[in-house]
Amino acid sequence: MKRLQATILALLVTAAALALMYAKITRLGLPLLPNQLEQVWLVEAKIEFNASRHATVVDFDIPDKLGAFVRLDEYFISRGYGLNVGIRDHDRRAEWSTRQARGAQRLYYRLEAVPQSEDEPPEMSRHVPAAAAAPVYEEPLASAIADTLGDVRDESANVFTFVSQTLVKLNALAPNDNIMIIRSNIDRDSEVWVERLIYVLAGANITARMVRGVILEDNANQHLTPWLEVHNGTRWEGFDPQTGNRGYPENFLRWSVGGEPLLNIEGGRNYSVAFSVSRYAKSPTMVARARGVANDTLLASTMLFNLPVNTQNVYRVLLMVPFGALVVAFMRTIVGLPTLGTFMPILVAIAFRETELAWGIALFVLITTSGLSLRFYLERLQLLLVPRLCSVLVLVVLLMTVISLVCARLGIDKGFSIALFPIVILTMVIERMSVIWEESGPGQALKEGMGSLSVAILGYLVMKNEYLTHLVFLFPESLLILLAVFILMGRYTGYRLLEVARFKDIVEAPASDAKSNP
Amino acid sequence: MLSRIRKLKAAGVVGINNRNRGYIMPHNPRALYARVDDKVETKRLAIAAGIAVPQLYGLIHAVREAKDFERMVEGHKDFVIKPAHGSGGKGILVITDRRRDMYIKGDGHALTAAEVQHHIENVLGGVYSLGGQPDQAIIEYRVKFDRVFEAVSYRGVPDIRVLVYRGVPAMAMLRLPTRSSDGRANLHQGAVGAGIDMLTGATTLAVCRNHRIDEHPDFGTPLGGLQIPGWPELLLLAARCQDLAPLGYLGVDMVLDAELGPLILELNARPGLGIQIANGRGLRGVLNYIDAAAPLPTDAGARVAVMRAYYEGLETDPVPL
Numbered sequence: 001m002k003r004l005q006a007t008i009l010a011l012l013v014t015a016a017a018l019a020l021m022y023a024k025i026t027r028l029g030l031p032l033l034p035n036q037l038e039q040v041w042l043v044e045a046k047i048e049f050n051a052s053r054h055a056t057v058v059d060f061d062i063p064d065k066l067g068a069f070v071r072l073d074e075y076f077i078s079r080g081y082g083l084n085v086g087i088r089d090h091d092r093r094a095e096w097s098t099r100q101a102r103g104a105q106r107l108y109y110r111l112e113a114v115p116q117s118e119d120e121p122p123e124m125s126r127h128v129p130a131a132a133a134a135p136v137y138e139e140p141l142a143s144a145i146a147d148t149l150g151d152v153r154d155e156s157a158n159v160f161t162f163v164s165q166t167l168v169k170l171n172a173l174a175p176n177d178n179i180m181i182i183r184s185n186i187d188r189d190s191e192v193w194v195e196r197l198i199y200v201l202a203g204a205n206i207t208a209r210m211v212r213g214v215i216l217e218d219n220a221n222q223h224l225t226p227w228l229e230v231h232n233g234t235r236w237e238g239f240d241p242q243t244g245n246r247g248y249p250e251n252f253l254r255w256s257v258g259g260e261p262l263l264n265i266e267g268g269r270n271y272s273v274a275f276s277v278s279r280y281a282k283s284p285t286m287v288a289r290a291r292g293v294a295n296d297t298l299l300a301s302t303m304l305f306n307l308p309v310n311t312q313n314v315y316r317v318l319l320m321v322p323f324g325a326l327v328v329a330f331m332r333t334i335v336g337l338p339t340l341g342t343f344m345p346i347l348v349a350i351a352f353r354e355t356e357l358a359w360g361i362a363l364f365v366l367i368t369t370s371g372l373s374l375r376f377y378l379e380r381l382q383l384l385l386v387p388r389l390c391s392v393l394v395l396v397v398l399l400m401t402v403i404s405l406v407c408a409r410l411g412i413d414k415g416f417s418i419a420l421f422p423i424v425i426l427t428m429v430i431e432r433m434s435v436i437w438e439e440s441g442p443g444q445a446l447k448e449g450m451g452s453l454s455v456a457i458l459g460y461l462v463m464k465n466e467y468l469t470h471l472v473f474l475f476p477e478s479l480l481i482l483l484a485v486f487i488l489m490g491r492y493t494g495y496r497l498l499e500v501a502r503f504k505d506i507v508e509a510p511a512s513d514a515k516s517n518p
Numbered sequence: 519m520l521s522r523i524r525k526l527k528a529a530g531v532v533g534i535n536n537r538n539r540g541y542i543m544p545h546n547p548r549a550l551y552a553r554v555d556d557k558v559e560t561k562r563l564a565i566a567a568g569i570a571v572p573q574l575y576g577l578i579h580a581v582r583e584a585k586d587f588e589r590m591v592e593g594h595k596d597f598v599i600k601p602a603h604g605s606g607g608k609g610i611l612v613i614t615d616r617r618r619d620m621y622i623k624g625d626g627h628a629l630t631a632a633e634v635q636h637h638i639e640n641v642l643g644g645v646y647s648l649g650g651q652p653d654q655a656i657i658e659y660r661v662k663f664d665r666v667f668e669a670v671s672y673r674g675v676p677d678i679r680v681l682v683y684r685g686v687p688a689m690a691m692l693r694l695p696t697r698s699s700d701g702r703a704n705l706h707q708g709a710v711g712a713g714i715d716m717l718t719g720a721t722t723l724a725v726c727r728n729h730r731i732d733e734h735p736d737f738g739t740p741l742g743g744l745q746i747p748g749w750p751e752l753l754l755l756a757a758r759c760q761d762l763a764p765l766g767y768l769g770v771d772m773v774l775d776a777e778l779g780p781l782i783l784e785l786n787a788r789p790g791l792g793i794q795i796a797n798g799r800g801l802r803g804v805l806n807y808i809d810a811a812a813p814l815p816t817d818a819g820a821r822v823a824v825m826r827a828y829y830e831g832l833e834t835d836p837v838p839l
Contacts (some may be wrong), residue, residue, distance in 0.1 A: 505729055
């Protein structure tokens with residue numbers, strides 16, 4: 001009876017999921033496979049400020065021409081504000097205004113962009129800007145600039161090579177005194193540095209400007225990257241302000257041109273702009289239907305694209321967690337592999353997403369072994385349980401810090417991803433392993449540790465699967481199918497694979513001589 | 519692989535999934551787990567029912583009382599400290615002797631009072647308890663085991679595990695500590711499990727770490743044919759434990775004390791399946807027989823008779839040749 005109930009429940013749940021998926025595929029045109037889709041970048045700018053009860057005007061620089069990208073759509077999310085979008089001094093700007101605003105305010109600008117289909121010819125400026133007038137520099141800057149530019153001038157053929165060589169010189173690893181003066185301790189990834197470069201280049205009558213852009217990569221906390229553009233009389237060309245290389249970074253979405261402030265707010269204080277970038281797949285049909293779903297709002301409301309971008313990114317990970325759980329459930333109830341705790345392997349698998357697999361495994365092994373050694377030393381001090389756990393935690397955190405510092409020194413940037421490794425989980429792993437170590441011997445402890453690690457690796461591989469990620473993000477209801485699988489698995493009463501080996505001797509024992517019972 | 523699965527099925531071997539879903543869930547109501555998971559409670563119930571248990575010397579509830587253990591064990595040369603909510607023999611400290619102000623552990627190591635106190639604090643902190651909950655430490659009488667087992671146990675206490683299904687003793691094994699089990703009698707820690715003929719009370723065959731063995735791994739003494747004294751009383755005692763905690767699938771751990779006779783050490787609501795390997799036979803046959811014999815008699819002696827009827831009807835030898 002109960003068996004039937006569980007089966008029926010599993011069937012119902014699966015049917016509901018499939019029906020919903022079918023409706024979404026046919027009525028909204030959602031594709032099942034990820035490669036049927038076009039990658040769309042979603043860039044979100046969040047403006048936050050405190051309004052001071054007066055009329056408030058927010059003036060924000062929004063992108064016009066996106067460089068290597070094309071604007072698909074844009075959204076302004078601003079309750080209670082009037083919106084005015086226009087071009088002012090070659091800048092496209094959005095102006096939000098309201099009579100009265102009070103307290104914390106939050107405005108969103110959201111942009112959808114796709115890569116340009118083929119390389120378009122570089123932007124030809126219709127009007128040629130006037131050559132920059134040489135500024136009057138003060139000493140000692142004047143002679144430093146004159147010397148530096150003079151050196152380069154002899155070695156370069158045209159404006160672009162001149163600029164490139166100047167930048168190489170100014171960014172030299174071993175700067176001379178002149179360059180030290182020009183640098184004057186400016187952070188070389190800052191906008192101030194780009195402005196300084198423009199100022200220096202003006203000394204050679206070169207027209208240059210700053211552009212700011214967003215580098216498109218899945219990132220909940222992205223920022224604008226300043227870049228240098230130089231005009232040679234016919235066209236603009238980009239230069240890396242830190243190396244002098246020509247061109248733009250990969251996936252550079254140009255946000256603003258010129259050194260105008262990004263944001264002006266009248267009647268507001270403590271303002272900030274935060275950018276986040278995410279990527280999702282959108283089919284051409286969906287682009288067309290996105291606006292036409294009004295008659296199907298119920299179906300369309302199950303789409304995760306309705307959420308703010310960084311929440312979407314969280315869900316991309318969150319929705320995959322049940323698949324990690326599937327691996328754990330399978331390995332424990334069908335295979336019978338021992339793990340430390342039920343969901344610990346999933347948490348480690350999530351951490352692997354940040355660190356990449358090989359590095360993640362290395363970290364896991366390194367931190368658990370050092371933690372275990374400390375734990376055994378602390379045992380000799382005879383500390384109480386909770387303070388002892390906390391001491392291990394302190395060590396784990398310190399160990400991570402040291403690893404990050406060492407990696408920074410060696411120039412391995414992977415060392416930073418460690419910060420997201422679940423330290424509390426690792427601490428618990430260490431404690432549990434050490435108890436098992438003492439109680440059941442090192443063999444058992446290593447067995448369970450390795451069991452957890454292998455389940456974590458397997459879980460990581462499943463959770464990383466692109467096809468599954470795509471499927472579950474477009475069709476969150478597919479998790480119901482997983483629920484059905486879990487329900488059926490909960491009714492499984494067959495042997496675990498490892499048990500078959502364990503019970504081997506019952507049915508296949510060698511004939512025993514010492515059998516004494518008649 | 520598949521053929522082995524088929525053979526195991528034919529031999530009636532019960533797997534963990536099957537044990538959990540088929541026997542523990544329907545027969546062991548969760549509410550009763552507290553009675554067996556809490557050894558203090560088990561002891562109290564057993565005393566009330568007139569079932570013999572090792573004498574309680576003292577109970578420590580809080581870290582600040584930990585140093586009182588010396589007062590509690592005054593006048594007792596040897597004693598045992600165990601967590602009230604321990605499982606799998608974890609956290610049990612056996613003190614066999616005292617020399618000056620040192621406590622001698624079962625394996626011969628000497629501990630200072632501070633080290634014993636630290637162990638108690640660990641127990642209180644929940645290191646050994648199910649789910650890491652704060653726990654209590656029990657200090658009790660150390661069983662002086664019957665000399666019968668002297669040649670086959672390494673330090674610790676050999677005990678007798680009887681699996682009682684719906685009040686009927688279904689299968690039993692003798693668990694013998696080894697060097698690798700560190701004196702503990704738990705199979706998964708490397709102790710030897712010797713199957714017991716339910717009718718005669720003599721050991722049949724033995725396993726260690728899931729493999730069939732004939733001799734004790736530390737002493738080389740034969741493990742078969744050992745007669746357990748007072749077997750009928752032991753069976754009756756095991757059957758009566760059903761009345762303490764009405765759990766349908768119950769593991770009863772008993773010891774034979776040289777002076778006091780059989781004592782109940784603890785009850786277990788999730789007894790393991792290694793008992794099948796030790797006996798060389800699956801559990802399903804006897805469990806099905808007991809299910810078919812329901813309604814089962816209320817008298818413990820009559821329930822033992824149900825078991826006897828099953829094993830007397832069996833013709834096959836447990837060891838396939």
